[in-house]
Amino acid sequence: MPADEQPIPSVWARPRREREQPALSREHIVAEAVRVLDEEGVDALSMRKLGNRLGAGATSLYRHVANKDELFELAVDEVYGELPLPEPGAAADWRETVAHVARGVRAMILRHPWIAAKLGEIGLAYLGPNVLRQTEHMLAVYESAGFPLDEADQALTTVLAFVLGVSTSEAAWLSMIARSGQSEQQWVERLWPAAERAVRDYPRLRARFEAQRDGDPTKENDASFEYGLQRVLDGLQSRLG
Known part of the structure; x- marks a missing residue:
């Protein structure tokens, strides 16, 4: 794939995926990620841990968030909403x-x-x-x-x-x-x-x-x-x- 056709690695640079699992929304995932970060810090956050806390597998999370970097982007924007x-x-x-x-x-x-x-x-x-x-x-x-x-x-x-x-x-x-x-x-x-x-x-x-x-x-x-x-x-x- 040519360099200018490579996807931009950011949650804000791609269309939002449809929710395939109504009970597990992106908003729910992000809110729980912020709680993990507040309670345990950056190093403690993983897709597996987050999935366990949400009662879902990591695969279910990937339907809403492509990777942990996107999760951090979403978490940062979430707390900016407090300002x-x-x-x-x-x-x-x-x-x-x-x-x-x-x-x-x-x-x-x-x-x-x-x-x-x-x-x-x-x-x-x-x-x-x-x-x-x-x-x-x-x-x-x-x-x-x-x-x-x-x-x-x-x-x-x-x-x-x-x-x-x-x-x-x-x-x-x-x-x-x-x-x-x-x-x-x-x-x-x-x-x-x-x-x-x-x-x-x-x-x-x-x-x-x-x-x-x-x-x-x-x-x-x-x-x-x-x-x-x-x-x-x-x-x-x-x-x-």
């Missing part, structure tokens, strides 16, 4: 609207830490209906605020890159703590002596560690995210003069 959509007229306060959605993206990643590991390797996930809907609404917000459409697209990408970068690291940290069976505060307390020894020859780092010694890690993470988000929005605001 808030801007209300009509939201451009009147575009900064707060963008900030509200950015906080929603961060919260979504922290609820579903597995998504952080998959966002960079899920093919044509940007063609999923929930991702497309979110993108269209946000482009409208930026455009109504005064950005030309091409720059609105770049602004959207810039904010999303910031949120994904910060939230991916945060999700990885929280996942590691969750595997330990301890709270974040307990983990920080255990880590502290080693951290103090590591920074004793670095006065600026030592001062920062000491300032954070008795802080609440969750509140500090929230404050750090908010600081970075507002500085990104400051930069975009300057483009509007």
